[in-house]
Amino acid sequence: MTTTDTARARPGAVAITLAVFGGTIAWAFRFGLGYLLVPAACEIGDWLLHLVTLGTALLALAALVLSLRWARRLDDAPLRFSMWFGVALNVFFLAAILLEGSGVLFVDACAKAALP
């Protein structure tokens, strides 16, 4: 396979990484921030955690849209493969963000207990 047969412009390495792993990265942020900010949310309110969920969900959504578009358009086979791959990962991590984030609606941020 030669490199000259890709007529259309290829996205760069950073763009590819973001499209494939954007949802993954967003999830990691939601997870880490969510865990660390629970005590703060107990003091100032749940909206803090909702904000984190919303922001990271939008990020994951953007990565999903991007990977979906490129998966349909690009004519380089290995790259298309990576993009479908990215679509699967982005869908999954978007769902993870929404499921984990929805916990804030049901659980009190100040509740704490340990077994005696």
Add this chain to the structure above:
Amino acid sequence: MSAADAPVQQVDLDVLERTWGPRRPGIVGWLGQCNHKAVGLRFIVTAMAFFLIAGAMALVMRTQLAAPENDLVSPEVFNQLFTMHGTLMMFFFAVPILEGLAIYFLPLQLGARDMPMPRFGAFGYWVYLAGGILLLSSFFFGAAPDGGWYAYPPLTTAAFSPGLNIDLWLLGVTLTEISAIVAAVEIIVLIFRSRAPGMTLARMPLFGWSMLATSAMILVAFPPLVVTSLLLEIERKLGTPFFDGTAGGDPLLWQHLFWWFGHPEVYIQLLPALGILATVIPVATRRRLPMRWLVVASFLAIAIVSFGLWVHHMFTTGIPHLALQFFSSASFMIAIPSGVIVLSFIAAFWTGRANFDPPTLFAIGFLVIFVFGGITGVMVGTVSFNFQAHDTYFVVGHFHSVLIGGNVFPVFAGLYHWFPKVTGRHVNRRAGQASFWLMLVGFMLTFVPQHVVGFLGMVRRMWTYEEGLGWEVWNLASSLGSGILGLGVGVSVVAFAVAWRGGEPAGGDPWGAPTLEWSTASPVPQHNFPVIPVVASAEPRWGPLNRPDPVEASPWYAALGNPPEGQRETPVTTPIHGRSAAVALLPTHSLWPLWTTVAIMVVLIGVLFDLWWLAGVGVVLVTASLVAWTWPAGRTDLREADIRETEPTPLDGPDRGRNVRTFRVVTDGGRSIGWWGTVNGVIALGHLVGATAVATVYLRSRTVTWPPTATEPPGVTAIVIAAGLALVAAVSTSLAERGTRSGRAARPVAALLLVLAGAFALAGGLIHLIVTLRGNLPVDEHAFWAIWWLIGATSFVLLVSATITAWVTAWHLGKRDVIRTGHDAELAPVRLWVWSCAVSVVALLAVAMGSAVWWG
């Protein structure tokens, strides 16, 4: 695009066999083998031995629990039994056996001649063996570890567990962790640089994908356990209160760091097993695996999400409920990719034509047991349920389902599948089937009742129980079942032993399998393949486009001609597309990995028995054997002349547009192998340092009095200067690297710069040593001082390692046969390593000082 009409290489098989065979006769030759088949088989056999030992312990425990108020063993012995059983199974069987299978079969599946760093691989095995010996030796001291497989402090601190037992546990486990990191580094480099020409990443067998995900996980998960084990060992030896809540420490720090490792660990045991099944099931069902790319994505998703689950082992430790809820949801989410993989396997059985050979049966056993364990997993992943079931036999039943279903059954499937490849002989089919049924029935009878008795209130790690609680029948059933399960394992072991010499001969490919390991003879010849195969699809031995026996050499490699006798050459390909890029020379026989391990043992024995002079001798021995190991002797490239004489010819196939002259022969240190190995080593180092930093920040956030007094730590100015020296050392390695790029004349200059770099690093290290030793820090009074001391000691070790690397490389630079003009990359590894050490030292210092002023 086909390479079919390329010139077929004339190979002299005898020369190849001699080149790749053992280099010395007798026991020395045997010990010094570094070939992937020797190392892989050693891993497999040793891990199976540990499996049998740990299994025997389980049977003793089950006998004790068969009847109420039994006194076959004392409570003390029972504690030792479950600890040793759990530890041997988790650390010395489940992970190492998969590493062994990967080291043996992955190079074959990828079409490589050997692992890319054979001596490093041999070292990995010796360290693993040493760890096992250390752990088992505890029986001779009458001090078997008894703190459970996760060794929670404060139980495991010196106050509550005096004696050697926990020390042996900590050091033994640390050694296998190191072995796993070594194997992971090697496997990653193998996957990215040693695939056969034409094998793009997308065409890589699924076992390769699973090992890639697993190895990446090991690099992230294992260093923190090494850190936390060392912290506990230091606490036991020096009284540093890292885990002591009354002196600025926190026992929960251990739980966080342990489970950051521990949860991914169970997926590290699962993913390669799924990869084995993805190898076995297409053969069993005569079809390619459905949804292949979704399976690969699921491997990655599992690998990533598994790092978001660790707190589900700590639901009952008083962490805010909402935070627990996040971990609970993540635990549910991981069921999705696991479900995708299971569905793909089921779809293969549904639409294929399944046989009932032993590997198939064990694959089906996986589906049954793993789905069962997955369902109970979702149950214990639910916070409210977990509060009820925590530490009961329900949990014991659950984790044995996922471990035996998700690890033992797939491993047995793999052993039955690959046995003919290793020995050239078939295992008796009926014996395999009998073993399977015994193991399946035995499993069900052992572990299903445990769920019930858990609901009835029986907690885990119980030595015995009273009559009349309604537990008798369940426990009796469980004990009987474990006997049947043990019998099933025994049948397999006997069948393997008998077949090793006496089994019916199997041809090169008894199964009609799609992957490359079946393209060569069984048992596999020393050189693996007569010629390096060319790959055109994900199932290289199936389908019209592919050759059933891809024996055509890659054209450029064919044009190079046969390697000279005694030269172990392996092609190096590009990471993504698998295009031919270079030829690497692999080292042969070496005893230095073994001596290095022996020297490490000398250090550890010195530490264990407080013989500090012996530990010091050991450190010198370790350094000496590392230098001897990397000594640049006998790595001459015999081939250079050949290459120069080859006429440049335009080539077809995967290498079209290139010519022979553009392929260079790379010895050690080139960007292909050494650089990739170093990058992975740096990733592991980053996680070691990161875990130390996290520990500091965590303790800071949990402690009000940090630092305990207003006095400034001693020698701050000197330490800052030391960090500066480290950076200067790093800069001079960069200059040295740039120097070699501009050709021969610069080589002495580069060597000088490296000598200087080493000197700067050593000076920095010595400053740390002096400040740490002379500061008289009250390390046993407060965790802040303990951390401060720790960071000084770590910086010293890092900087000494930078010194040795720089100086050994400077010595190498003097050797004309290793470094050749025009190669820009030889110094890249040393530059990378010295920079990483320097940056780590600066970062640790910043974290320690930052923690002192933060909220201060």
